[in-house]
Amino acid sequence: MPFISKDLATAACAFTFIAIATSSFRKWMKAKKPYAFIPGPDPSTLAGYLLDLHSPDALGWHFNMPEEYGHVARLKGGLVGADALYITDPAALNSILIRQQAWFPESTEFAGLFGIVHCGDGVASVKGREHKKQRKYMDVLFTASRVSKLTPMFYRVARQLETKLTANLSGKPPGQVVDMLDYLTRAALEIIGTAGIGHTFNSFDDKSEAFEEFHGAITSVLPLASRLFLVLPFLESWRKLKPVWLRRTLASIATFPWPAAGKFRAAVDAMHPVYVKLYKTRQQALEEGGSAALAENAAGGKDLITSMIQANWQADEADKMSDDVVLANMSSIVHGGQETTSSGLARFLTIIAEDVNLQQRLRAELHQAKAKKAPGEDLDFNELERLPLLDAVVREMLRIYSPVTFVWRQTTKDVLVPLTYPIRSTNTGEEVKELLIEQGTAVYLGLSAANRSTAIWGPDAAEFKPERWLKRTQTESKLPGTYSGMMTFLSGAKVCPGKTFAILEMKLVLSVLLLAFSFEPISAPIDWRMGITLEPRVRGARKRGRPGPCSRHGSVIL
Numbered sequence: 247m248p249f250i251s252k253d254l255a256t257a258a259c260a261f262t263f264i265a266i267a268t269s270s271f272r273k274w275m276k277a278k279k280p281y282a283f284i285p286g287p288d289p290s291t292l293a294g295y296l297l298d299l300h301s302p303d304a305l306g307w308h309f310n311m312p313e314e315y316g317h318v319a320r321l322k323g324g325l326v327g328a329d330a331l332y333i334t335d336p337a338a339l340n341s342i343l344i345r346q347q348a349w350f351p352e353s354t355e356f357a358g359l360f361g362i363v364h365c366g367d368g369v370a371s372v373k374g375r376e377h378k379k380q381r382k383y384m385d386v387l388f389t390a391s392r393v394s395k396l397t398p399m400f401y402r403v404a405r406q407l408e409t410k411l412t413a414n415l416s417g418k419p420p421g422q423v424v425d426m427l428d429y430l431t432r433a434a435l436e437i438i439g440t441a442g443i444g445h446t447f448n449s450f451d452d453k454s455e456a457f458e459e460f461h462g463a464i465t466s467v468l469p470l471a472s473r474l475f476l477v478l479p480f481l482e483s484w485r486k487l488k489p490v491w492l493r494r495t496l497a498s499i500a501t502f503p504w505p506a507a508g509k510f511r512a513a514v515d516a517m518h519p520v521y522v523k524l525y526k527t528r529q530q531a532l533e534e535g536g537s538a539a540l541a542e543n544a545a546g547g548k549d550l551i552t553s554m555i556q557a558n559w560q561a562d563e564a565d566k567m568s569d570d571v572v573l574a575n576m577s578s579i580v581h582g583g584q585e586t587t588s589s590g591l592a593r594f595l596t597i598i599a600e601d602v603n604l605q606q607r608l609r610a611e612l613h614q615a616k617a618k619k620a621p622g623e624d625l626d627f628n629e630l631e632r633l634p635l636l637d638a639v640v641r642e643m644l645r646i647y648s649p650v651t652f653v654w655r656q657t658t659k660d661v662l663v664p665l666t667y668p669i670r671s672t673n674t675g676e677e678v679k680e681l682l683i684e685q686g687t688a689v690y691l692g693l694s695a696a697n698r699s700t701a702i703w704g705p706d707a708a709e710f711k712p713e714r715w716l717k718r719t720q721t722e723s724k725l726p727g728t729y730s731g732m733m734t735f736l737s738g739a740k741v742c743p744g745k746t747f748a749i750l751e752m753k754l755v756l757s758v759l760l761l762a763f764s765f766e767p768i769s770a771p772i773d774w775r776m777g778i779t780l781e782p783r784v785r786g787a788r789k790r791g792r793p794g795p796c797s798r799h800g801s802v803i804l
């Protein structure tokens with residue numbers, strides 16, 4: 247037997263070990279990287295795509311995705327993370343959101359997070375049959391005929407906004423700089439408060455503690471949650487701990503190692519009691535005086551949640567939602583309707599402040615419509631709906647500046663989806679016309695990116711051109727979105743129920759503002775930062791608002 251030195255044997259063992267480990271790691275990586283043939287951006291850190299995707303400055307990253315990598319892009323998981331997919335392909339979106347939506351629920355991270363924020367399993371957290379059941383209660387609240395009845399309530403708030411702004415400007419020379427984001431946020435919260443849940447936050451009262459506390463909580467809770475990224479995967483198990491009161495009691499006595507976790511808990515604790523109090527009052531009214539007794543709230547009983555509580559109270563036992571579910575849905579409606587619309591309104595003012603001609607044309611259209619009404623009479627739901635220029639501007643604004651940039655799904659089994667735009671394999675150069683999405687894959691649906699894709703909307707896709715809706719030059723998009731084929735409000739089972747509410751709110755508030763004030767931009771640039779919705783911020787300012795995105799508008803009473 248040949249002589250083998252101890253050192254040589256050790257080296258051979260080490261070499262064999264390294265070879266086996268490397269081969270196993272390669273196999274493991276291959277199994278974890280089933281999308282290696284799909285083009286996609288290189289992550290900026292070893293931690294993979296997550297930081298790039300969620301960064302507040304990532305808007306450009308999102309917009310460019312289909313232009314640079316195609317309508318399906320691979321998001322690289324980094325050293326140890328799994329790859330994900332970024333999808334803007336029309337056929338794939340149709341499959342994920344409509345045809346095969348059962349296999350693409352909301353990611354467990356988001357479902358868990360919303361379950362905690364809303365203190366219960368409302369529409370934002372549940373799936374399948376339970377989601378369908380809850381959406382039946384919700385969808386009847388948001389039909390056009392139901393929403394049109396909220397118009398007087400919206401006007402009441404818009405007039406409060408006008409009065410407050412007028413008082414601020416009175417006696418001052420033209421060109422005053424006003425923090426319009428602050429005003430718009432107050433208007434949006436007051437509208438969703440009164441019309442949504444029959445509650446006033448006294449939002450236009452500078453000393454309103456109810457507004458300060460609630461508004462502080464609703465605007466901070468999701469940004470705080472994003473700082474707790476590492477714990478998001480565990481929130482789903484936490485959400486499943488029942489009953490909700492036990493979970494909340496445990497959370498209230500726990501000590502958290504991160505300040506952000508404590509602040510997150512405080513934000514949830516500031517909002518939940520408001521819903522509980524309102525809910526209990528309605529329940530008591532129903533028990534003592536039946537449906538007629540519901541009229542005694544800020545909205546005279548005509549708000550959306552009072553209708554939901556009433557319908558639930560009258561439903562058969564098997565169809566009833568539990569108290570926790572109704573409470574969670576109150577919170578879902580307020581959350582869904584607050585920052586999205588104030589962000590949209592702020593964007594609209596930014597656009598018209600920079601385009602004086604467009605501002606004048608919109609004002610002229612409103613004057614013309616008002617001239618047909620009796621003095622002091624407001625335009626109603628249908629008349630606001632039919633103003634062609636206002637409609638085109640709102641539509642175009644919601645297309646290229648979608649307040650929600652992307653949504654996050656996760657497959658629950660292997661699913662084959664068709665593609666409108668085939669993927670060119672980076673391995674073989676061949677075209678791939680269908681994509682197998684493996685179970686457990688995180689799938690990001692790029693709403694803004696799809697709304698700006700040049701392949702879908704034409705070479706001028708990224709330009710703000712309301713004329714495309716006026717002249718009807720925009721051909722029907724291939725996307726499955728419910729609103730002129732754009733993805734802004736999504737589609738399928740999880741389509742935004744508040745679309746008609748949001749559009750009425752934006753058109754109505756803008757019509758009131760345009761008839762009373764004119765707007766100019768401030769000199770400082772405005773950056774739009776990405777969170778759950780888009781948030782405008784004056785460059786260099788540390789906080790949202792003061793001075794906010796629209797603070798630059800020199801507001802002049804006409």
Ligand code: HEM
Pocket residue numbers: 352369370371381438442578579580582583584586587590648649650653654734735736739740741742743744745747748
């Ligand atoms: C411009 C304004 C708005 C935009 C762009 C918008 C967009 C969206 C989007 C993209 C989703 C889907 C989220 C997902 O599946 O992950 C959604 C869901 C939702 N939105 Fe809106 N929304 C707006 C206004 C509103 C308003 C005013 C309300 C209520 C009054 C509302 C209530 C909701 C609710 C409750 C959901 C959850 C639906 C479900 O999970 O089944 N939204 N919205």
